[in-house]
Amino acid sequence: MSNTLYEVGRYSVFIKSLFYKPEKFSIYVRQVFREMVNLGIGSLWLVALTSAFMGAVITIQSAYNLVNPMVPLWAVGVVARDSIIIEFSPTIIMLVLAGKVGSNIASEIGTMRVTEQIDALEIMGINSSGYLVLPKIIAAIIICPVVVIVSMIIGITGGWIAGDLSGVVPSADYLKGLQNQFLPFNVTFAMIKTVVFAFIITSVPAYHGYYTNGGALEVGQSSTKGVVNSSILILIFDYILTQLILA
Amino acid sequence: MIEVDNISKTFGDKQVLEGVSCVFEQGKINLIIGGSGQGKTVLMKCVVGLFEVDKGRILYDGRNFSEMSFGERKPIRQEIGMLFQGGALFDSLTVEQNVTFPLSMFTNMSAAEKRDRANFCLQRVNLENVNKLLPSAISGGMKKRVAIARAIAMNPKYLFCDEPNSGLDPKTSILIDELIKEITEEYNITTIINTHDMNTVMSIGEKIIFIYKGKKYWEGSSDDIMRSTNQELNDFVFASRWMKAVKQHF
Numbered sequence: 096m097s098n099t100l101y102e103v104g105r106y107s108v109f110i111k112s113l114f115y116k117p118e119k120f121s122i123y124v125r126q127v128f129r130e131m132v133n134l135g136i137g138s139l140w141l142v143a144l145t146s147a148f149m150g151a152v153i154t155i156q157s158a159y160n161l162v163n164p165m166v167p168l169w170a171v172g173v174v175a176r177d178s179i180i181i182e183f184s185p186t187i188i189m190l191v192l193a194g195k196v197g198s199n200i201a202s203e204i205g206t207m208r209v210t211e212q213i214d215a216l217e218i219m220g221i222n223s224s225g226y227l228v229l230p231k232i233i234a235a236i237i238i239c240p241v242v243v244i245v246s247m248i249i250g251i252t253g254g255w256i257a258g259d260l261s262g263v264v265p266s267a268d269y270l271k272g273l274q275n276q277f278l279p280f281n282v283t284f285a286m287i288k289t290v291v292f293a294f295i296i297t298s299v300p301a302y303h304g305y306y307t308n309g310g311a312l313e314v315g316q317s318s319t320k321g322v323v324n325s326s327i328l329i330l331i332f333d334y335i336l337t338q339l340i341l342a
Numbered sequence: 343m344i345e346v347d348n349i350s351k352t353f354g355d356k357q358v359l360e361g362v363s364c365v366f367e368q369g370k371i372n373l374i375i376g377g378s379g380q381g382k383t384v385l386m387k388c389v390v391g392l393f394e395v396d397k398g399r400i401l402y403d404g405r406n407f408s409e410m411s412f413g414e415r416k417p418i419r420q421e422i423g424m425l426f427q428g429g430a431l432f433d434s435l436t437v438e439q440n441v442t443f444p445l446s447m448f449t450n451m452s453a454a455e456k457r458d459r460a461n462f463c464l465q466r467v468n469l470e471n472v473n474k475l476l477p478s479a480i481s482g483g484m485k486k487r488v489a490i491a492r493a494i495a496m497n498p499k500y501l502f503c504d505e506p507n508s509g510l511d512p513k514t515s516i517l518i519d520e521l522i523k524e525i526t527e528e529y530n531i532t533t534i535i536n537t538h539d540m541n542t543v544m545s546i547g548e549k550i551i552f553i554y555k556g557k558k559y560w561e562g563s564s565d566d567i568m569r570s571t572n573q574e575l576n577d578f579v580f581a582s583r584w585m586k587a588v589k590q591h592f
Binding site: 115118119122206207210211212214215217218219220221222 | 390391392412413415416417418419420422424426427428430431432433443444446447448502
């Protein structure tokens, strides 16, 4: 318990240290754009692949479960759309990104720590945590909602194609379902979750990487801790946000 | 000049430095020597502010560094150049970008001015045609030289070198030592080297501080070492058969 409190306290101090005045604003802005390419564009193929199959599976499983003749076939489209928008795209895709982006961030910063590159930044008078981590967080907060919207579009399209090709849900029914009882607030809710998760998948692995102590073995351990802890926090905050906003 | 005044540092229950006082003089090569685990790296890291001291003061030309906040230390940090044991070059940047990095962060130089300064610094450490290479594509000795070029890019007043010869062949070690000596004399800077390389001690050491069990045990010049009767110092410096022979000859 005391160890958890220590980690939470140190994480809070770490987050506070990110917000010192930047040494040179223009360099930070350039870093943000670079990180947006790394985090967003670099993850697009993985997001597209995951979303397409996720949408296909949701559609076919929904059709499989909705066997009651009282339930119209277009309900599959409603279920697929809302499942993808509210839960699967923001949560599952961010969990996938926590694995890809989180391990990348923790190992990059951890390696910089054990090879004294972070010390070199400090010696120069640069706020190392701010310079290395803040652009990643800002980039993720900007680019992740875009990635999640792309995921929603691909997921819904994937469901449509899978339903039509397998003959489980005809196109006309699926499209009718997509347009039925659509609540725009669901997208807003998904974006709120995405921004919170984007902060988690960058700051938590960065924290573990930044406080790496030792060598290659410890860098690997930091990377694992970063991914595991950020994944757990995503699930916890998924519940908290759902309870706060939807309940 | 850097004055270290009665500093102590503990990690948990372990006292790593105890009441260390010394002066690192300007325009001279100041060496911190001692065996592994005796506290010399901790001393250097305390002096540059990577570790906070528990007690005592560190004065950079009279400015009390140990009592300054992170923001207050920035102007002094920009006067410091440091050569790390492994070079600590930024992996994702090319050699030229590594050298121009502090210039990009702290000056308003144009790209052409930064490139000129990088070329000057790289030529100063006898490196040419490596500007576009990544650190992973150059040898250990070249990395050390690039790190020196980066350290002198901002015209530092204080140069810190942590084990500059570790992992280098004897010829490259001598080259690095000579380079540090030339730069110290040329720019009249305060150079502090942390080493246990006896060749460095005897060839370029002008002021030597011997750290043993976290305390300053001895202070003097390389000539004084030969005449020293300090048992711990002699056990450390003349541990090898070659150094024993040198002492007998002396």
